[in-house]
Amino acid sequence: MKFRSTDNYIATEDLTIAVNAAVALEKPLLVKGEPGTGKTMLAFEVAQSLNKEIITWHIKSTTTAQQGLYEYDAVSRLRDSQLGEEKVHEIANYIKKGKLWEAFESKKRLVLLIDEIDKADIEFPNDLLLELDKMEFYCYELQKTIKAKQRPIVIITSNNEKELPDAFLRRCFFHYIRFPDEKTMQAIVDVHFPKLDEKLFKNAMKVFYELRDIRGIKKKPSTSELLDWLKLLVVGKVGPAKLADLDLKEDLPPYIGALLKNEQDYDMLNRLRYGFRR
Amino acid sequence: MFIEFFLILKTTGLPVSLREFLTLLEALAKEALPYRVESFYYLSRTILVKHEQYLDRFDQIFGAYFKGIEEIDDALFLNIPEEWLRQNAERMFSEEEKAMIEAMGGLDKLMERLRELLDEQEGRHEGGNKWVGTGGTSPFGAFGYNPEGIRIGGESRQRRAVKIWEKREFKNLDDKVELNTRNMKMALKRLRILTREGRPEEIDVNGSIRRTSENGGMLELEMVPSRRNNVKVLLLLDVGGSMDDHIETCSQLFSAAKYEFKHLEYFYFHNCVYEQLWKDNMRRRSESVSTYEVLRTFNRDYKVIFVGDAAMSPYELTYPGGSVEYRNEEAGMVWLQRIKDRFPDMVWLNPLPVDYWEYYESLSLIQRFMDYRMFPLSLGGLAAAMKALKNRKLAFKQG
Numbered sequence: 001m002k003f004r005s006t007d008n009y010i011a012t013e014d015l016t017i018a019v020n021a022a023v024a025l026e027k028p029l030l031v032k033g034e035p036g037t038g039k040t041m042l043a044f045e046v047a048q049s050l051n052k053e054i055i056t057w058h059i060k061s062t063t064t065a066q067q068g069l070y071e072y073d074a075v076s077r078l079r080d081s082q083l084g085e086e087k088v089h090e091i092a093n094y095i096k097k098g099k100l101w102e103a104f105e106s107k108k109r110l111v112l113l114i115d116e117i118d119k120a121d122i123e124f125p126n127d128l129l130l131e132l133d134k135m136e137f138y139c140y141e142l143q144k145t146i147k148a149k150q151r152p153i154v155i156i157t158s159n160n161e162k163e164l165p166d167a168f169l170r171r172c173f174f175h176y177i178r179f180p181d182e183k184t185m186q187a188i189v190d191v192h193f194p195k196l197d198e199k200l201f202k203n204a205m206k207v208f209y210e211l212r213d214i215r216g217i218k219k220k221p222s223t224s225e226l227l228d229w230l231k232l233l234v235v236g237k238v239g240p241a242k243l244a245d246l247d248l249k250e251d252l253p254p255y256i257g258a259l260l261k262n263e264q265d266y267d268m269l270n271r272l273r274y275g276f277r278r
Numbered sequence: 279m280f281i282e283f284f285l286i287l288k289t290t291g292l293p294v295s296l297r298e299f300l301t302l303l304e305a306l307a308k309e310a311l312p313y314r315v316e317s318f319y320y321l322s323r324t325i326l327v328k329h330e331q332y333l334d335r336f337d338q339i340f341g342a343y344f345k346g347i348e349e350i351d352d353a354l355f356l357n358i359p360e361e362w363l364r365q366n367a368e369r370m371f372s373e374e375e376k377a378m379i380e381a382m383g384g385l386d387k388l389m390e391r392l393r394e395l396l397d398e399q400e401g402r403h404e405g406g407n408k409w410v411g412t413g414g415t416s417p418f419g420a421f422g423y424n425p426e427g428i429r430i431g432g433e434s435r436q437r438r439a440v441k442i443w444e445k446r447e448f449k450n451l452d453d454k455v456e457l458n459t460r461n462m463k464m465a466l467k468r469l470r471i472l473t474r475e476g477r478p479e480e481i482d483v484n485g486s487i488r489r490t491s492e493n494g495g496m497l498e499l500e501m502v503p504s505r506r507n508n509v510k511v512l513l514l515l516d517v518g519g520s521m522d523d524h525i526e527t528c529s530q531l532f533s534a535a536k537y538e539f540k541h542l543e544y545f546y547f548h549n550c551v552y553e554q555l556w557k558d559n560m561r562r563r564s565e566s567v568s569t570y571e572v573l574r575t576f577n578r579d580y581k582v583i584f585v586g587d588a589a590m591s592p593y594e595l596t597y598p599g600g601s602v603e604y605r606n607e608e609a610g611m612v613w614l615q616r617i618k619d620r621f622p623d624m625v626w627l628n629p630l631p632v633d634y635w636e637y638y639e640s641l642s643l644i645q646r647f648m649d650y651r652m653f654p655l656s657l658g659g660l661a662a663a664m665k666a667l668k669n670r671k672l673a674f675k676q677g
Binding site: 032 | 293295297298301304305308316317320321323324325327328329330333476477479496497499574
């Protein structure tokens, strides 16, 4: 079974090849790209199209690699020992399994999404080298090695906030999701809005790409913003004519809030409108 | 069969290792790919390239190799923007020369010829009247009979050229130098800002003992967040021209800084900061970033360290179009001010010995602009500069 575009996700050829190679060779796939180009979505779509379960591990700035393996709750064990609890004699009672352990334990092959790996500490990827390579780790408290029964399909996303170490990159396949060209964009929109008025689509795309081209926009609107905006245009019954002659130097497009997500960008647009061009 | 391809990738500087190559072969054996070069391209790209900055280089090599051409177009070759030449043509050529240009078929013809010459020519050339080089009568090149002709390549004799067009191949500051950087690392350590921030995840032993005893011997824990060095540094380095004399010192500094600061960002500029900065001197023309982008990306917590000799023509600071490299729309000072407005903590490290400072007008200008927070790039100066980054009132006193 191979991964390919689904009813609600358009995968370009390079992406499908990358995913299928990673699946076949049991290597983690590192996915990068502009925010909003569907990096996280990809993992769910891979799981769905290959008919696998998915475990997601969302990384935050405080996440440590150890948390993905397991955590030993020494404090509650100490407390239980003072209270004379029976379960204190079994150390396994105080081991909390992490997402990787969960994924390794599964009898069926599943998809493991490690989302936004760049959010964590700079050493985080290095701490996972062996685990991702050999798909095993050692639990000191239980004195046993936990080994994956079925190597999971690992998909890792990164927003490039931090550079990842070379040793880590070596172990991964890499794919950079490019911002879709107009043809791909058309396909993506078609999947989400099969009955969209063609004129409205054309005009909306024009505004959208113009907006993206403004120099100095901090957060360029991307695919997910476009889809949200189109939805608003449809729900708000905005006619194609309203967008036809829209000039960004004169007017703000309707529902602009769906496209621009920060106030500096509004500023930029306003400056453009009032003619303060840099 | 792809060994040659692999070796070419390796020699052209793409970081590939044997491991990836073997993986590629394994993938080819396992994956039943359609017999199309695109599929092979996508597959090899996903396996061999690990960073988007190498995608472009990979594309070039791949394209060249599979066309059967083994020589890869020198990525360093620069196309001279025609716009620049046109803008400057009026000013740079005398009436006589303009007539000569007309005789040669006008500027367009001349540009064409220049491209041909650059294509034809290999290596450095001096004398003669055809090649682009130095000391010849060709209208292109340095120190020629056309005194204000278009300078291409060559070093300025006074090191203070007012206008140069150079196909520069600045040496990248190597951050792998390990010699003698220990002292610098120690100096840089002064910039540690250790904070306990975030989730309490360490047991505070003293606090726990105190609370446990207050609790009549029953366990009571106190947690604190762990201490981390949270300092963020933005390093802006001047390269080329007069900075060539200081490459070694700067490399050491760079190497030490990379080691010491976990949140370190760096960019290069030439002489003065204008609207473009770059990260790789070899590819600066193709891969530069807008200074606005840098101003937006990094927040106010970043401490900015300039490294440069600040020796340039004062026009570069004070007049639009003063840059030695191209026509800048805004004066260097405007850009420096923008950076100052954005980042309140800023120092300048100068590799020139302090005794020489007063001889450069531009240096004094910058010194004043920096509120005298310019420090010599010596161990003492470095330590003082790091202190100044923690205390906005500190400045450098000369003599």
